[in-house]
Amino acid sequence: MNRIDKHKLLFATILGLIGFTVNLYPIHLFANVQLILGNVAYVISAILLGPWYALYTAMIALSGLMIAWDSLHVYFLFGIEAIFLGLARRRDIYALYANFGFWLILGMPLFYLYLSQFTELPNGHVAFISLKQGINGLVYTSIGSLLIILTPSFWHFKDKIKDIQRRTFNAQLTYTFSLIITVTLLIAALMFNNQFIERHQSLLYSNIKNSADNLAASTQSYLDVHSQAITNAAQWLSLNDHGANEEQILLSQLHANYPGFITMLLADEQANIIGASPASLLRQHSTHTPLNIAERDYFIEAFINQRTFTSPLFVGKGFGNDPIVAISAPLYHPSNVHEPIGIVEGSLDLNQFKLIDEIDKHNEHQTMLLIDENMRIIYASESLGLATLSEFNYSRPSDKYISPYPMINISQNNEMAPEYVYASVTLTNGWKLFILNPFRPLAKLVENMYLATFAILILSLVIAIYLSRVVSSRLTLPLENIANKFSTQSNKTDIDYAVDNESPKEIFSLFQRLQQSKSQLIGYQLELEEKVAMRTVELEHANSQLKALAEKDSLTGLYNRRYAENKFAEVQELCQRSDEVIAIALLDLDKFKFINDTYGHHSGDLTLKAVAEQLLYDFKRNSDIVVRYGGEEFLLIMPLCNALKIEEHLDNFRQRLAKIVIENKEDNHQFNVTTSIGAVLGNGTYSTSLEDWVKQADINLYQAKHSGRNKLVFTTLSE
Incomplete structure (x- = not known):
């Protein structure tokens, strides 16, 4: 091997090692989308x-990509690309x-x-990933070509092809513009x-997390209330010795007060059912063979362990075989009060979870999933296609899908691509609530953006x-005039020449000045736009603060009277249109003047803040x-x-x-405060007037004050 070949081999090796190092760390963009820049090394090698x-x-540079991706296809595909670029260079075809x-x-x-034959990627992802790789190829090829143009040592590399x-100035200028753009x-x-x-993604996950928190709070509240x-029912029934008919x-x-229960029952100490609601359930069974629930967890936990117990999901029997x-x-x-004589039990209506699921439906893609501590499905949104009482099976997507947010596969457990982005909340009884959002719409958005990028490119x-070509033609016109002047076939002697035929420095200098002026203008424009944007943000912030x-x-920190009067018209119109009810409550702190006079106005302010905080919580x-x-x-x-629970809710707040x-x-100083x-x-x-509603509430408040304070007076208005 001669000296020149050794020189080329050394240069190619150095480029390969640089590419190897860069390819070890591909730039993550989204999920499994990564930007490869180490391939710039073999683009330079192909051109030179x-x-x-x-x-x-x-082969050297792609070894780094092989380590990062663990896929042999990189040698085949990008190896062909390297040979293709080298052959094109020999035919004077620009690399881009x-x-x-x-x-x-x-x-x-x-x-x-x-991808379609040798990977498990979904078909919907294959076309997008192929397009993404094509765009990536244009990126590193453009960067490599620009590096050669911008690096003087490459201009004088004596062993290059x-x-x-000889290329025309028009073609060189056109290609340079194309690279820059x-x-x-x-x-x-x-x-x-x-x-x-x-x-x-951040907004999406924040939305999912908020939905999970809200629906978990509603679910927890539903369980806690029941x-x-x-x-309370057990304590109430235990206060007096009731007969069987009276207990029924x-x-x-x-049961009438708590329609959230499908059925309710009473069982004696032998675990025989002695009362049920609806009462018709007992009539369906022979009185000689009473139903016995001794083996049921809810009897064992309540009767033996003497505690209120919420069971996992199970299949009912006797009164039906539905999941309960x-x-x-x-x-x-x-x-x-130490020896139990039976239990009282209520079976929750699982259809209520559908109502909870529908509370937060501003995002149509989100679905709800509720599982118990045994990983059995209590409730799943209809679109998930998961059966109640079935075991919840799931898998994690491939590690190649990098995301700061948790992702999961449910119906496509063998897929590499994620099926859902999710947020979960564990309830106090061990149940777990999931809010799922399909990953595909987000991936589709990314695909559309890359398609738009490719089309714009x-x-x-x-x-x-x-x-x-138009600009370069105009710039080369003086050179054509000079050529015509010295041409033996030209008869034009009155042409004004801008430059001589030895150096087009003036033309290049003019181009540079125009480019500089354009860059400065863009800079001034961007600076002006930035200042306008900053002033706009400041103004909007100030307006928000004023509002x-x-x-x-x-x-x-509560809304004031002015806000209530302005907002009520919107609230009233909504309820009137949908034929819904409105509850208005007027609260007055009892003996508030005594607190101010006794403990000082600072204590009064603390009292108002504490009341406000409790109101916002309840x-x-x-x-x-x-x-x-x-x-x-x-x-x-x-x-x-x-309408059935608002009075109880207000009274609970008062207590x-x-x-x-x-x-x-x-x-x-420590003290308490009550409210009427x-x-x-x-x-x-x-x-339509808030004043009319408040006037009626004020009448009830007056009665509450004059009946001893710390009272709730609640009435229903007639039309």
């Missing part, structure tokens, strides 16, 4: 040294044009064939796409080639409006509420508030 040195450089043709005609079809024919457009598009996708109902009546009354969740509690004789290249100050009370639906109405008065506007200990750390509540419930058609 030819096809076989390019192949040698590629050659690479564009390679990926369009050969590269993407081969890559598509490989020489052009067969391709690199800047692709990098800008990739950066924008990446930032947009990251932002979209668990407490069973506990009491059970039916209790049972809540049970022990019963005692009034004379002996093609259009931009066509426009760039056309414009650069917040105008609508909120500065001490408690009335946290999106539709609830909590208002500081004036002084120590608060107003609650509760549209679309549950909880009375138990809160307010502490003034400045003088170590006047509340009304009416159809949205009652009145």
Whole structure:
């Protein structure tokens, strides 16, 4: 091997090692989409040294990609690309044009064939990944070509391949424009796409997480309310010794108050069912062979372990074979509160979880899944196609799909691509609630953005080639005039020459000045746009602050009276249109003046803040409006509420508030506060004026005050 060949081999090796190092760390863009820049090494080698040195450089550089991807196809596909670029260089074809043709005609079809035949990627992803790889090829080819143009040592590399024919200035200028536009457009598009996708993912997961928290809170509340109902029922039935008929009546009354239970039953100490609601259930069975539930967990836990128990999901028997969740509690004789004499049990209506699922449906793609501690499905949105009581089977997607958010496969456990992005919340009883959002719409968005990028690139290249040819023709016109002047066939002697035939420095200098001026203009424009954007953001922030100050009370952070009066028209119109009810409650703190006079105004402020905090905690639906109405008065506007439970909810709040200990750390005072509540419930058609509603609530508040304070007076308004 001669000296020149050794020199080329050394240069190709150095390029390969640089490419190897860079390819070890491909740039992650989205999921399994990565940007490869180490292949720039064999692009340079192909342009300067030819096809076989390019192949040698590629084998070294691609070893880094092989380590990162663990896929042998990189040697085959990119090896062909390196040879193709080297052969095109020998024919004086520019690398960018050659690479564009390679990926369009050969590269993407081969890559598509490989992915579809030798990988487990979904068919919907294969075309996108092939297109992405083609765009990636244009990126590193453009960067490699620009590096050669911008690096003076490459200009004078004596062993490089020489052009067969001298290129025209027009062609050189056109190609340079094409490279600059391709690199800047692709990098800008990739950066924008990446930032947009990251932002979209963040907003998507935040939305999923909020939905999971809200629905978990609703589910937990549903369980807690019914668990407490069973506990209260057990205590109530244990207070007195009731006869069988009386117990049946009491059970039916209790069931009527809690329609969330499908059935309720009473069992004696032998685990025989002695009462049921609906009562017709008992009549379906022979009185000589009473139903026995001794083997059921809900009897064992309640009777033996003497505790309120919420069971996992199981198949019922006796009163039906539907999947149910049972809540049970022990019963005692009034004379002996330590030896249980039976249990009371309620079977939850699992259809209620569908109502909870429909609470937060602003995103049609989101679905809900609820499983118990035994990984059995309690509830699943209909679109998931999962059967109740079946075991929840899932898998994780391939590690190649990099995401900051959790992903899961349910129906496609063997797929490499993720099926859902999810958020989960574990309830206090061990149940787990999932909110799932399909991954495919997000992937489809990315695919569409890359398709748009590719289309814009093609259009931009066509426009760039056309414009650069026009511009270069105009720039080379003085050179043509000079040639005509010294041509023996030219008779034109009156042409004004801008430059001589030895140096086109003036033309190049003019071009540079124009480019500089354009860059400066763009810089000034961007600076101006940035300043305008900053001022706009500051103005919007100031307007938001002014609006917040105008609508909120500065001490408690609650909405003020003005906001309530403005908002009520919208609330009333909605309830009137949908024929829904509105509950209005007026709260007045009892003996608030005594707190101020005794403990000081700072203690009074602490009291108002504590009341506000408890109000926001207890009335946290999106539709609830909590208002500081004036002084120590608060107003609650509760549209679309549950008419059967709102009175109990208000009274529970009143009781909880009375138990809160307010502490003034400045003088170590501790005290309590109570509130009197006047509340009304009416159809949205009652009145369009908030004042009319408040007037009726104020009448009830007056009665609550004069009946001893710390009372709730609740009435229903007639039309």
